[in-house]
Amino acid sequence: MPEPLRERVEQLGRDLEMLVNLWRGRRPPPFRTRVASGAGRGGVAAGPGPSPGDEPGAGPRAGALATRALEIVALTRETDDAVTLTLADPDGGELRFVPGQFFTVLVDVGGETLRRAYSLSSSALERERASVTIKRVSGGRASNHLNDHAAVGQRLLVLGPSGAFTVAPSPAARRVLVLIAGGSGITPIAAIVRTVLAVETSSKIALIYGNRGAADIIFRAQLDALAREHEGRLELRHVLSDPPAGWAGGVGLLDRETCLHELARLETRPGFDPETLDDAEYFVCGPEPMMEAVRDALREFGVPRARVHEERFSQPHLRGQGARARARAPRPQGVQVRRAGLPVAGFEVAPEQTLLEAGLTAGLPLSYSCAMGGCGACKVRLVEGEVEMEEPNCLTDEERARGEVLACVCRPLAGLVIDIGPRRAPGLGGAARGGR
């Protein structure tokens, strides 16, 4: 259909729908609940962080980072090796995030502070509390520590929310989301499902969720209840590689073949015909091998790369490279700072500090959000000098080629000149949005 005609037909359709609905007594809702539309707007540390010690509960090891102390107000054991911690601000402040974002949690284990990303899994509409769900990784320090020792009443220091694996819920949106999760990868996906179903009354969601056995499925009862409550809008499909007898759902490891099979099946479900799926956005989160397999499957299924959004869990965290950098640069290093080419300040980085920590301590208005190399908010350009950066991190090849580094995970090996770019408006930019 030519574009103007199509527009008219669509408008006519909406007009008729409105008239029919009104006549049946179904009136448009008087208002919509609003979710803060970006981390920057949600009052997240972007730009100048408070000086050290300002924040209630910020321990000495949090350094200059503007962490926030949250209290564990409920603890739910989801499966044998996953636990959900419900967090609230002890001062009653709101917790705002865009579904799909994560908190960086500072976990003290054996005298060391580990920074780990945990996706928020609860609905973004609920502002008094927010939940993270942590699954044990074999030999993992933070994940096992939290599973074994977290308790109601304890406080956790967090940073963020950060991350660009997000769906900004909008009441006006009418879209189709296909969400594919494996294991603990359900966490950001669950927040998206919960929030979008509540806010976008015209959107539809298909969720394909892979696990080993039935006992490994996180949020099973809650997801099943949502699927019943929103029948026709949430198409939920569990896929198990080790199914119990009489299992009615999908079977197999979420590899390329199983994934293609599930996508083909989805096309036969009411409301998800191929034409509808043509406009769908895909969100994928799970273990690395699954992510690769799904990426292949989606390519084969004909989904353009731009419509596929991925979140990797096996991303950067401190893996001892800090120690290596320390060994190589035992003395403090000087840093000259430029803003859009003009010199503005200078400071020193002590051997145990990151560029970000030292810059904030010196009072520079540096942007950051996750402080673990996962969001890109702290990007600066290295004009001169050499740094050691923890890998892997979220920098793209183009960014590397432009000489950009992540201040939160890099340590100078020599004197540096960096450019922190033009001033960013703290209100609108949304530190976390600048990410991948």
Added chain:
Amino acid sequence: MLGTRWDADRLVNLLPGRVRVQVDEFFEALALLAELRDPRLLYALGPAGVRGMLLKRGKQGAPTRIRASHKAHFNWEYPADQPEMAELYARAKQGQWRAEDLPWSTDVDPLNPEVPLIPSSFLGPDVLREHGVRLSAAEELKFRHSVTAWMLSQFLHGEQGALFAAAQVTEAVQFFDGKLYGATQVMDEGRHVEVFSRYLDEKLGRLYQINDNLYVLIDSLMTDSRWDMKFLGMQIMIEGLALGAFGTLYRQTREPLLKQLLRMVIQDEARHVHYGVVALRDHIRDELSARERAEREDWAYEVALLMRNRFMAYEIHEEWFPAMPRARWRRLVGAIPGMNEFRQVMFSRLVPNLREIGLLTPRVLPRYERAGLTRFFGGASANQMTAESMLEGLDRQTIEDAA
């Protein structure tokens, strides 16, 4: 007209509830169209009326596309052609401000009775009770939260209209100094969208849908191809409405961030109305035929009444009292003290401006008299007032009320 309304009310009351709302709504739309006796007015507002009130285009949950048909007026000579506008341009550049500089860190608790968004007297507890509305103290606070969020949501929707209208008017106006000035107004309106949206987002957590009558006004202005009608509608009528509403809320709110925000916005809006007066005054006096002028006189009068009579906050009615007959709700809204103040402030700004641009001719004066608007005739128009004097007036009134 009164007769029709009353008969319709009686008829409507005989119907079962669900259908009743629908039929009442339908009669209301009919009454609006019937009020526009003049065929030219019907032509100007009718189609927008159908799109807004019957089809509820603003509430369909999808972006609305409205075709504009004005002409962009280019001038390759860049003349300095209107000193008053040049001065406004200079002042507008001086008056720019950053949304970030407002005290956003203010902790706003909509349900805190100590720092109310609007005081209890805005709604008038007695008025509520007289109309059969009984609310507990906690419910009343929630109700006030709803009313404030509703007002601010309508401001926000209006600002979106103002943003696009300012851009269109900047294209269409023939004065080059007006175009330069217009660019600053576009910037201002963008900032207004930013601050209202952020306030709703961060502090009140909800956004009401656009009121059907506001939609009708915006739609009809967007589609009208005559630049002076856009001007009249946007710069004089809607800006006048906005100033009335902002002024009322500015005076009434006890929430410091909102007060500060409104103060900044009012300063911009005062310039906008001033510009409208300057641009239209000479045009209406020198360029229009008697017939064209008469059409604008009628239009302005009808729109003024529309704005007075029809912002009935039905969105709140549906949220809070869906079972209450709409006729009773209308009477309730008509009696709310804050809404009355809003009408006062609005007309005290609007009527002098209409006088100044030459639309209060002896031909239409009797109608204004009949509508009880005579006492505003002598007031100061926007070009005789500064934003400071306007704000001072509001502040003074607040102090007098407190005394």
